[in-house]
Amino acid sequence: MYCVNCGVKLADTEKTCPLCDTRVFHPDLKQGEAEELYPPKEYPHGKSYFFIPHIIVSTFLLISIIIALICDIQLNEKVVWSGYVIGALVTSYVFILPAWFKKPNPVIFVPCDFAIIGVFLLYICLETGGKWFLPFAFPVTGGIMLIVTACVALIKYVKRGFLYIIGGGSIALGAFMLLTEFLLVITFEGVNFIGWSLYPLVTLGLFGALLIFLAICRPARQSMERRFFI
Numbered sequence: 001m002y003c004v005n006c007g008v009k010l011a012d013t014e015k016t017c018p019l020c021d022t023r024v025f026h027p028d029l030k031q032g033e034a035e036e037l038y039p040p041k042e043y044p045h046g047k048s049y050f051f052i053p054h055i056i057v058s059t060f061l062l063i064s065i066i067i068a069l070i071c072d073i074q075l076n077e078k079v080v081w082s083g084y085v086i087g088a089l090v091t092s093y094v095f096i097l098p099a100w101f102k103k104p105n106p107v108i109f110v111p112c113d114f115a116i117i118g119v120f121l122l123y124i125c126l127e128t129g130g131k132w133f134l135p136f137a138f139p140v141t142g143g144i145m146l147i148v149t150a151c152v153a154l155i156k157y158v159k160r161g162f163l164y165i166i167g168g169g170s171i172a173l174g175a176f177m178l179l180t181e182f183l184l185v186i187t188f189e190g191v192n193f194i195g196w197s198l199y200p201l202v203t204l205g206l207f208g209a210l211l212i213f214l215a216i217c218r219p220a221r222q223s224m225e226r227r228f229f230i
Helices: 052-076 082-100 106-128 133-158 162-187 198-216 218-228
Strands: none
Touching: 052 082, 082 106, 106 133, 133 162, 162 198, 198 218
16 A cells, blocks of 8 residues: 555555655545554653753853953953854854753744844944944844744744745845845945845745745645655
């Protein structure tokens, strides 16, 4: 017996396909008896060591921060370059912070990731005496955060229209690249508009349009799903 949707071979006792969850046996027909071809989806779990890798990573991060701070103070008698190192390490750690939770909410953690990136960029701007944070870094970081957070929230709570969401987000992100180049030109002297933003605009736009097309055209979507076992 084979799955009518994806074509995978099935045992006579299978009621749904283990690959695509398609119902494969008519409820009015008597089902035969045979050994299952695939193991069950639930497996016994041994003793959990869930937090050990996180503790190791956190300890390594803390030691790295202390070493960088001590070396900087010993060499320069004040904090000079260690602030950048510490900021980069803390920013990286925020990205892996959801691993501490068994069911982290991405709608909360994604904005937090962008927020810590913004704080780190603000620190760099202040330390270097620059004036580019408010006219460039803040709107660019905030704009990308809004696009990504909106896509993540829709995927989590809407539960449908995944291709529409990712396709629309890709098109929006590509269009945002035009604004990014415009802000870059008006913020920094000597930077001219050369049109590099057109490349991600076209690429992300075509990719998003393809996803939306697959969402609309069911035969094309099913063909892609069978071909790539999605």
